[in-house]
Amino acid sequence: MKHLDLHTLGPIIALIALIILGALLNPAFLAPANITNVLARSAFIGMIAVGMTFVITAGGLDLSVGSMAAFLAGIAIIAMNTVLPYLGPNWGTILIGMAVALTGGLIAGYLNGALVTKARIEPFIVTLGTMGIFRSLVTWLADGGTLSLEYGLRTLYRPVYYGGIGWITWPIIAFAVVALLGEWMMRHSRFGRHVEAIGSNDRVARYSAIDVGRVRLMTYLLLGMLVGLAVVLYVPRLGSASGSTGVLWELEAIAAVIIGGTALKGGRGRVWGTVVGVLILSMIDNILNLADLVSPYLNGAIQGVIIVLAVVLQREKRTAEER
């Protein structure tokens, strides 16, 4: 256990170091307004990354989540604008929009999962395909431009992103709940155990009477639903969706999962690590924006270095365990 602890704590140590660095570079970093900002921005990728943790741990992958988010935001906005003349600008209309986003997420997740488990196509290929499909669909729906929520609805919906309990806004609360439930599911539920078993060796899982296909499908459904939930909280932020909504979210989510210590080949999932990974990524972004030390344009480069570093550390851990 001794050498393992250091590696397990690696992401946390990195996070603490980042917080200290941020505070040293700019005192405004620790101001409640900034913390709220960082956490709220993390929330979307965060919820998606929690779902991604399950998909990756079961030995899968989903590249389509960013496009899926854009598409879901698009259809939710269209749905709300369509029913607006009949229902008026009220919560009923917004609830319909939310329902469309969530159900759409489930259907999209089912599509990915069914292609992987029933048609037996590589997850990489399937989601590369659906990534293009969702992205293209939302661009088409927006006719190359932007889908905007009607003004009346926008003011009503706004507090879902900006409001909350004190400075803790709803997206932060939703992210926290998703993270806690996800961590619980991975560690203490039968589903989580099955997910790890399948990612570890799906043949052993099959020979242990586990319905491998169903569990895999469930991970994609879970992820789709979480993308839907992220969209529900994202739409009130800008009140619009376009072909460039959610670009590269999939890579940020996958990066957060990897930084958090989940093995890309599956078998070992760490939801809390994913949460730490998301926070690390968005904090780097935030610090670069606050401090003039390095150009914010180099954000991507720094994130890239951290991802590679995290994998190197994971590999060292494995060799240490083999001894």
Place this chain on the structure above:
Amino acid sequence: MTVLALKNVSKSFGPIQVLHGVDLALEPGEVHALIGENGAGKSTIMKLLGGYLDPTSGEVLLDGQPHRFTSGPQAEAAGIVVIHQEFNLAPDLTVAANIFLGREPGGWRLDHAAMRAQTIALMERLHCRIDPQARIRELSVPDRQMVEIAKALSRKVRVLIMDEPSAVLTHREVGTLYEQIDRLRAEGVAILYCSHRLDEVAHLADRITVLRDGRVVRHALRGELTEDGMATAMVGRELQDFYPPKGNPGSEPALEVRGLSVPGRVRDVSLTLRRGEVLGIAGLVGSGRTELAEGLVGLRAATGKIRVNGQPVRIRDLRDAFAAGLAYLTEDRKEAGLLLEKGLRQNLTLATLERFGTWRLDTRAEDAALDRATQDFDIRAPRRDMVAGKLSGGNQQKLLLAKTMLPDPRIIIIDEPTRGIDVGTKRQIYAFIRKLADEGRSVIVISSEMTEVIGLSDRVLVMREGRLAGEVLGPTMTEENIVRLAMGVGNEPGGEAA
């Protein structure tokens, strides 16, 4: 003149000393068998000789000179070739490419014709018809083993170290293997042969070294040790009654199978398993034994009628089989049985997790189950929180047996109960199996080891080419009769196959 030797070698991994002052000398033109229970230190010795490990103290002598290889490839250049139990083949490359991997003939352009020609020559020498252009992935396990052997033969080998080479081979292939060993011996190659099969050690070895707990307990020459003597030296106590006494099966059928077929593998097999019976299934590798078992428990698509305790049941997948009281212990412990990188607890309960909760798994109950399993099946784990892959082969098998028994099945199908396991654990597992039958359960044992099937079973069915070739029981239960049926020579198919 000794080629390669260990002189007073000790080896420690951290605080644990695994070898204590071992002396071992390999002479040219001799087959030297190294035997011992799992964990006795055989693989450490092989790794020391093969240049994969350095001794903590003592010396490795090459041609009488102290020598230290820094790597396996360096040792290979000196003519020391190791055939590992786990294959060292690239699955997507062809047979020829694998044999010449790392020393391809030709300059910057590969000489495909030469590689192919030499591979064909090697395969002829091994009497096997493996296409040099076939990819390893497409080959059966025994064929892969033959490729490993061909790869070793293709090198200028002075010392050949073989780890359980016959474990996955069929009868005929084992014959070819022995032939090649004789031939290499005649050419003056020094051979170290590790095996759990004492009959083949008695047959092959000119010299035997017995290891126990990291110490050499016996050096012997050909003929000095009987198989019983070897087993006794390995475990350090008299092995009376290696196999438990046969039982008294009841007459009522526990499982009736009628006309079971697995497309392309098993054709029209009917059998009856009685309560309290241990039924052996023998046959050559590839005769459809495993496929029959997997078809029976729903791991493969199969047709046919199955009755359990007289009631017809439909088994479409393993969950149906569990519900009907059937369980299957796979032959492939490492790839289908256990999650090697997961803990003992996770492995034990994996197939029966629904008993331990849905949203909140009761880890305390799981721990209690592990305690019980450790006791009932005598699983010797240095630490509770270790991963299953770190257990010795014998203890892995006991853990797998415990996992299989956790749903409390009435009918248990055990495929290769003791593959790659030391003698002491084998005996324990035989006793467990007999005990299951004595408790009124019914057991089917599939095994490639003739003595095991005969020693353990009340009755033996023999399979050949996907069909039941016949049944042997009582006084007819002899190795000769089984081999005849398995190979399809003489003898009418008898018993239930008719």
